[in-house]
Amino acid sequence: MPLLVEDYTWTQTDSMVYINVPLKGAKAGNVDILATDEYLKVHFPPFLFEAFLFEPVNDDRSSAKIGNGVAALALPKITHKLWEQLMIPNNNKEKKKAIRERALLKHQEKVAVESKAKAAKRQEEKKYALRKMMQLEQEERDTIQKMKDDEREKVTAEMEAWKQKQRQKAEEELKLKSQRTSQEKFKPVKKLALICMFPCVGQRCSDEASKKKAPVDLPAPRSAGNIQVTFTPRVFPTALRESRVPEEEEWLKKQAEARRAVNADLEELKDLKEEEKNPDWLKEKGDKCFATxxxxxAVNAYNLAIKLNRKMPALFSNRAACHLKLRNLHKAIEDSSQALDLLRPPVAANACARARAHVRRGTALCELQLYVEGLHDYQAALTIDPQNEALQADAQRIRQIIQNDRCSDVV
Structure with missing residues (x-):
């Protein structure tokens, strides 16, 4: 008979339930996890953890991570509200039996469907690989044939050009030879006759020829120079469709409202000093405590400041940093999310604060081994600050961890 695990822990938010089950020295390969919308089982012989959930969850989006001797399960709620307890009452044995049977039947059907899907996917991958290989081979054959055709055409063209050049050369030599023969035959007679009949004409022609052969005086080239070009500066305003003035004005309006939204009428705050009722003073005090x-x-200072003013995003973001140091990871996620909700609309004035909140929430998620969700926050921070080398290195390390996990799952 299995030993039931009683020392589990669980936390919740409006939309999520987180359960940590100690594995008591069991290896990750020996842990069997079964989860449906109303039933959860973690079996690592001889220990067994069963949870008949208080309300249904989305089992398709549920996730489980095993590491550091703990099985961490994240279950998204279907109805966003806080549960009174994790499980249904223990005295309802018939209902538990029916839930267990339905869960096992649903799990078997899901395993069968996944097995068929995997087989179909493997078959499709084989077909795709075969088609791709045939396509590559055909492309390689076509490339080789094209190279042969191009080389053949090139050689043929060069041969034709050489033949044409040889023919033109032979024709020119023949023509030049015939011209020289005719000139040698008729030139002396004509020149002699021309001089005898018109002696002045011959003299004039020789004078004109000498003039033509005389060198012509050309002007010297102009000296080089530089032309300075200046452009009119662009002073007209940015087009209205590219302007972020409305978002900036909305953000400034929210900041002004946050400064005015001070609740100093609480009963527990009446005994405090005047400066202790100032959320800005409490924030500076929390910052100094965090630095030391x-x-x-620091958490106590931020808690009191939040009671006075719940619209200052810096209070939630800084308290999330404290929770990270204290390993209160779920609280760090909640505070970072609250800070991001208050840092809207996204404008240049709150860009640094949004990046810090994303990094803190991503760090908490990665500490809970929810690396995919944590990577989303790091990528959001990189979108705001793409030149940050530390963020780039952290994001690359998270991608490597995800890749290694997927490789281990495949093996």
Missing amino acids: GNYMA
């Missing part, structure tokens, strides 16, 4: 490593004191 006193994280609990």
